[in-house]
Amino acid sequence: xxxxxxxxxxxxxxxxxxxxxxxxxxxxxxxxxxxxxxxxxxxxxxxxxxxxxxxxxxxxxxxxxxxxxxxxxxxxxxxxxxxxxxxxxxxxxxxxxxxxxxxxxxxxxxxxxxxxxxxxxxxxxxxxxxxxxxxxxxxxxxxxxxxxxxxxxxxxxxxxxxxxxxxxxxxxxxxxxxxxxxxxxxxxxxxxxxxxxxxxxxxxxxxxxxxxxxxxxxxxxxxxxxxxxxxxxxxxxxxxxxxxxxxxxxxxxxxxxxxxxxxxxxxxxxxxxxxxxxxxxxxxxxxxxxxxxxxxxxxxxxxxxxxxxxxxxxxxxxxxxxxxxxxxxxxxxxxxxxxxxxxxxxxxxxxxxxxxxxxxxxxxxxxxxxxxxxxxxxxxxxxxxxxx
Numbered sequence: 001x002x003x004x005x006x007x008x009x010x011x012x013x014x015x016x017x018x019x020x021x022x023x024x025x026x027x028x029x030x031x032x033x034x035x036x037x038x039x040x041x042x043x044x045x046x047x048x049x050x051x052x053x054x055x056x057x058x059x060x061x062x063x064x065x066x067x068x069x070x071x072x073x074x075x076x077x078x079x080x081x082x083x084x085x086x087x088x089x090x091x092x093x094x095x096x097x098x099x100x101x102x103x104x105x106x107x108x109x110x111x112x113x114x115x116x117x118x119x120x121x122x123x124x125x126x127x128x129x130x131x132x133x134x135x136x137x138x139x140x141x142x143x144x145x146x147x148x149x150x151x152x153x154x155x156x157x158x159x160x161x162x163x164x165x166x167x168x169x170x171x172x173x174x175x176x177x178x179x180x181x182x183x184x185x186x187x188x189x190x191x192x193x194x195x196x197x198x199x200x201x202x203x204x205x206x207x208x209x210x211x212x213x214x215x216x217x218x219x220x221x222x223x224x225x226x227x228x229x230x231x232x233x234x235x236x237x238x239x240x241x242x243x244x245x246x247x248x249x250x251x252x253x254x255x256x257x258x259x260x261x262x263x264x265x266x267x268x269x270x271x272x273x274x275x276x277x278x279x280x281x282x283x284x285x286x287x288x289x290x291x292x293x294x295x296x297x298x299x300x301x302x303x304x305x306x307x308x309x310x311x312x313x314x315x316x317x318x319x320x321x322x323x324x325x326x327x328x329x330x331x332x333x334x335x336x337x338x339x340x341x342x343x344x345x346x347x348x349x350x351x352x353x354x355x356x357x358x359x360x361x362x363x364x365x366x367x368x369x370x371x372x373x374x375x376x377x378x379x380x381x382x383x384x385x386x387x388x
Contacts, residue, residue, distance in 0.1 A: 005234055005316060007305075007346035009338070010044030011037060012080050012199065012239040013322040016262050019054045026057065029328060031068055036332055038072035040339035044237075046080025046110050046178075046199065046319065052118040055266045061110075062095050069103045078108030080199065081180045084141075085114055085125050085133040088158050092137070093144040093165055100170040107171075110199065111138055112180035112187065116271070131186040133157060135193070138177070142194055145174035178237070181216060188216045192223025197235035199319065202308055203292050213238075213312040234316030238308055241293040242320045244337040245330070248296040252284050254334075255295065258325030259284045298341035305346065318346075 011033070017026040034045050047064050050056035058064050061079035068077055082092055092109075099107045113130035114120050120127050136155060143151055150162035169175045177196040181187030191198045198220055200213065217236065224231045245251035260280040268275040276286040287293040294304040305318060320338070324331070344350045360367075 006348060007343075008043040008237075008317045009343050009346075010042050010046065010075075010237075010317065010319050011322050012046045012048075012237075012319045013058075014048040014050070014056045014080075015058065015322050015324060016055050016266065017057055017324050018261055018265065023057055026324070027064075029324070030058070030064075030322075031071060032328075033322065033332070033335070034068045034075065034077075035071050036335060038075040040336060041343070042075055042335075042339065044076045044078060044108065044317070044319070046078040046108070048080050048115075049083050049086075050116055050119060051086075052122060053116055053266075053270050055262075055270065056116075062099055065099060065107065066102060069099075069106065074106075076106045076108055077103065078176075078178060079110040081110040081112035081178075083114035083119065084111050084137040085130045085157075086119070086123055087137075089137040089140040090144065090158075090160060090163050093141045094167075096175055097145070097165055097167050097169050100175050101167065103170075105171045108176045108178055109141070110178040110180065111196075112182075115180075115182065131184065131190075134179075134186075135190050138179070138190060138194055138196070142174060142177070145169050178235075185216060185219050188220035189223050192220040192225075192229060192231055193227050195224060195227075195229035195231060197231070197237065197317075199237045199239055202238045202240035203290075217313060232316070233314045236312075236315040237317035237319045238312065238315050239319040239321050240304075240308075241287070241295075241323055242301065242334070242338065243293070243295050243323070243326065243331075244298055244301055244334045244342075246297065246337075248300060251295045251297065251334075252288070254327075254330050255323070255325040256281060256284050258323070259287070259293070262323060262325055263287075298337050301338060301342045302345050305342070 013030060013033070015030050017023065037045060045068070047061040048056055048058055049061050051059055061082060065077045065079070084092065096107060096109050111134060113134040114125070117127060120130060140151070140153060140160070144163065144165050148164070150164045151160050152162055153160040177194065178199050179187045179191040179196050181191070181198050181200045188198055190196070200216060217233070220231050243251050243255050245254055260283045263275045263283050264280060267273045276283060278286045284293070284295060288295050294301050309315065
């Protein structure tokens with residue numbers, strides 16, 4: 001089974017900026033990417049929240065989204081994600097309601113438990129409780145956005161006393177919500193419980209037991225049914241690293257150094273997530289061969305998305321994980337190639353063009369006869385007129 005509607009395309013921007021470069025310029029490049037995606041017709045962009053480790057430098061998705069909203073027209077902007085255990089849920093609900101009005105309904109509330117162990121450590125948060133805290137917080141946030149009666153609630157980490165949002169969300173019945181699913185089934189379980197959409201890695205990472213994409217979606221659907229909610233495959237997003245060029249060889253060479261750096265220097269040496277056991281100059285080949293990155297031509301990307309559709313059972317959103325692994329020009333060109341040659345393949349925008357082209361080719365001989373006959377008639381009429 002595969003999703004056969006209009007697929008949405010976007011990015012999941014952590015972002016990843018190598019230690020040692022100008023952080024102000026890096027943030028400007030991030031904003032430039034969002035503007036470029038808006039121009040190219042991408043649907044959504046999710047912005048991350050991180051507070052340590054030196055690579056992922058956006059600490060407030062809301063501030064970044066507010067800035068990006070002023071520089072764009074159509075693209076929807078989501079948090080990717082707000083780490084709910086780091087915040088009082090009343091404040092999250094208030095900030096996103098404000099953003100919802102400022103963007104005229106272009107905002108999405110993406111949530112998660114918090115990805116970096118160093119962030120949780122600095123904040124004194126027990127990592128064994130983060131997913132439970134996310135669940136509890138999202139439930140309260142949804143209530144605040146949909147209920148008009150004051151809410152009193154006492155948790156062991158936050159408290160509400162007759163709390164009510166004085167501004168209601170611009171989008172009704174509430175701001176769309178998405179839950180990140182990376183390293184455990186907790187994300188899809190919470191999404192199902194509250195009827196939220198899901199953002200999954202294309203290859204589930206670091207799970208205690210092997211869980212494939214189809215199993216994760218089944219968990220989401222079963223949980224939704226249990227809680228009287230509805231989840232839809234068309235709202236399910238898969239996130240994967242992508243880089244495209246005119247040839248497969250060029251695409252790999254573009255990111256051979258940068259891809260190795262983010263894998264070794266950040267995920268391995270900084271975070272402690274062991275990388276592939278291959279030489280650095282072979283990392284890009286390994287990641288492509290093991291379906292963790294899509295690196296090649298637009299045709300390679302189309303083939304890879306079709307393969308992910310088959311593996312997952314069908315999803316409706318394709319999110320590129322933003323990587324700062326090559327020059328600015330090559331990075332922007334990759335997004336353009338995907339918009340020009342990959343997106344139309346999954347959005348039914350080529351049907352009429354291809355049909356018209358096929359029809360014109362099938363009748364070209366007949367039409368050429370007619371065209372020549374018309375030219376002959378016009379010529380004959382002209383010369384007959386001049387001789388009379």
